[in-house]
Amino acid sequence: xxxxxxxxxxxxxxxxxxxxxxxxxxxxETARMKARIRALLDAQNAVLVAHYYTDEALQALAExxxxxxxxxxxxxxxxxxxxxxxLIVCGVRFMGETAKILNPEKRVLMPDLRATCSLDESCPVDxxxxxxxxxxxxxVVVYANTSAAxxxxxxxxxxxxxxxxxxxxxxxxxxxxxxxxxxxxxxxIERVTGADxxxxxxxxxxxxxxxxxxxxxxxxLHPDAAVxxxxxxxxxIVDQADVVGSTTQLIRxxxxxxxxxxxxxxxxxxxxxxxxxxxxxxxxxxxTAGEGATCESCAHCxxxxxxxxxxxxxxxxxxxxxxxxxxxxxxxxxxxxQRMLNFAQASIGR
Ligand code: SF4
Numbered sequence: 001x002x003x004x005x006x007x008x009x010x011x012x013x014x015x016x017x018x019x020x021x022x023x024x025x026x027x028x029e030t031a032r033m034k035a036r037i038r039a040l041l042d043a044q045n046a047v048l049v050a051h052y053y054t055d056e057a058l059q060a061l062a063e064x065x066x067x068x069x070x071x072x073x074x075x076x077x078x079x080x081x082x083x084x085x086x087l088i089v090c091g092v093r094f095m096g097e098t099a100k101i102l103n104p105e106k107r108v109l110m111p112d113l114r115a116t117c118s119l120d121e122s123c124p125v126d127x128x129x130x131x132x133x134x135x136x137x138x139x140v141v142v143y144a145n146t147s148a149a150x151x152x153x154x155x156x157x158x159x160x161x162x163x164x165x166x167x168x169x170x171x172x173x174x175x176x177x178x179x180x181x182x183x184x185x186x187x188x189i190e191r192v193t194g195a196d197x198x199x200x201x202x203x204x205x206x207x208x209x210x211x212x213x214x215x216x217x218x219x220x221l222h223p224d225a226a227v228x229x230x231x232x233x234x235x236x237i238v239d240q241a242d243v244v245g246s247t248t249q250l251i252r253x254x255x256x257x258x259x260x261x262x263x264x265x266x267x268x269x270x271x272x273x274x275x276x277x278x279x280x281x282x283x284x285x286x287x288t289a290g291e292g293a294t295c296e297s298c299a300h301c302x303x304x305x306x307x308x309x310x311x312x313x314x315x316x317x318x319x320x321x322x323x324x325x326x327x328x329x330x331x332x333x334x335x336x337x338q339r340m341l342n343f344a345q346a347s348i349g350r
Pocket of ligand 1: 053092116117118119145204205206207232267301302303304
């Protein structure tokens, strides 16, 4: 049974930065900037690690330059396998921190260190530690979307692609779970696994914007479309899904399912990779407009949008925006992350 903890910090109170107003580049300017960035990457023995939610120009450049475009589990793993001395993480801060935790000997830079995540922000370490202390008989499982300090307090770190098997594994061992910070993902896991879970009260501001009544309408207009939903979305969206899964699992669904139309309820940045895998299929964004919509209802993470070619070039030139982590925190945080990676390797070969 869910037992939501006292709200610590409503995600709605997290300040969303204005989108950086970078000048729009034409094709030639983009090509020239990408060439300069590639030269800087080579000169600095650096590699790009980009998330599916970032701008498509960044995803394309990461692939073209021998880097990686992936979900947060694969981003974490990739950093440990590349010989590059510098990792440029295009995503949000917890992804850069995870890369640094796993690769302390490497330099980890990000285009903009202010790129955060409403889930991370909703879970300050002091309040979280007090929550853990109040429930010492629970295994502490945290989503990857948390700070290094919160990870350091956890027994397990999970991403959305590995959360279900890990919680099932813990449940078969008779463990009760303390889960943070995403209440929607926590509820979904709880419903699927029957696990005994205490849930933190955090949420993703992007996935919370999908509207269930409007989604029903779109489904009626496209009765043959498969509905793909990321489990950070609320229950009334998840309940309408044909496939619920991580970003990688949703991309795979577009490529593998026989449907020619898909309604997609996750960040719009994912469409670039979906089109790459299935160029002839029709992708329909799940609606975020309608009753209750806000100016943030664009299905695109404002913090992911802080990554651009322009500030990528700047960070390569100036070497600032570097992720640094207290060695004591790093030493603790690496344990639950490595536990997840070992579990993933043993259970699903990733
Ligand atoms: S899309 Fe949501 S979960 Fe992902 S980084 Fe943005 S706020 Fe965090």
